[in-house]
Amino acid sequence: MPRRTAERRLVPGDVVRAAAVGSLAVGIVTFGSVAGALFFLVLGGVLVPRFLRLPAALDLCFGSSLLLAAWASQLGWYEAVPWLDLLVHAVCTGLVAVVGVIIMTRGQMLEVGAHPRRAKAGLVAITSAIGALSAIVWELGEWVGHTYLDEGIDVGYSDTIADLAFGLSGAMLAGLALAAQDQAWGRGHDI
Known part of the structure; x- marks a missing residue:
């Protein structure tokens, strides 16, 4: 039972993943389908560390850098x-x-x-x-x-x-x- 609880625990990278979901929606509405495709790729990328259960610091840095790269492009x-x-x-x-x-x-x-x-x-x-x-x-x-x-x-x-x-x-x-x-x-x- 304790293992299941640990698996469901939120980690800092989850905030980045939530931001990636929001960015996908905002990107499509504000910038169009090309931005939507970009943010969809970012969303896929930020899920990788969670799936692999990477250390929290690496998860946060990896996801944040991908999200920053996409927003830097759009803005x-x-x-x-x-x-x-x-x-x-x-x-x-x-x-x-x-x-x-x-x-x-x-x-x-x-x-x-x-x-x-x-x-x-x-x-x-x-x-x-x-x-x-x-x-x-x-x-x-x-x-x-x-x-x-x-x-x-x-x-x-x-x-x-x-x-x-x-x-x-x-x-x-x-x-x-x-x-x-x-x-x-x-x-x-x-x-």
């Missing part, structure tokens, strides 16, 4: 503050990479090695690779959105290369942060 913040787009790419990609590593670790696709130093180097590499892949998928999504949904979505060679560079940098930093966590990596504990 024109990227045009008003040009560096914000690059920061969002770094933070979101890093967090997506961390969640990807956790999924792979829990699914036993990655294993904590007997050699912590090599395991840490591998963790940085795989986190960077997951981040690079997610950055590429993100940029493909931007291109598809620009080409088929809304020409106002900013794409172009310089924008894409900068977004990829910052996304990869964020993933590499996230990998270094994961590797630095002795309690989570190299001692046999689940991430």
Whole structure:
């Protein structure tokens, strides 16, 4: 019985999920179907940490960053503050990479090695690779959105290369942060 109670307990990330539901409704009514599609994707994303029962801090950061990224797009913040787009790419990609590593670790696709130093180097590499892949998928999504949904979505060679560079940098930093966590990596504990 206590386990069921713990499963139903609200966590800070649930506030973000509620905001994502509200954002979906507001986005559709205020900005139209393209914004609705964006907020629908965000809603799906913010559900992932709850489903995976990720630590509360990661849940909150992950969901908040996705929601911020979507609202920044809709409210024109990227045009008003040009560096914000690059920061969002770094933070979101890093967090997506961390969640990807956790999924792979829990699914036993990655294993904590007997050699912590090599395991840490591998963790940085795989986190960077997951981040690079997610950055590429993100940029493909931007291109598809620009080409088929809304020409106002900013794409172009310089924008894409900068977004990829910052996304990869964020993933590499996230990998270094994961590797630095002795309690989570190299001692046999689940991430």
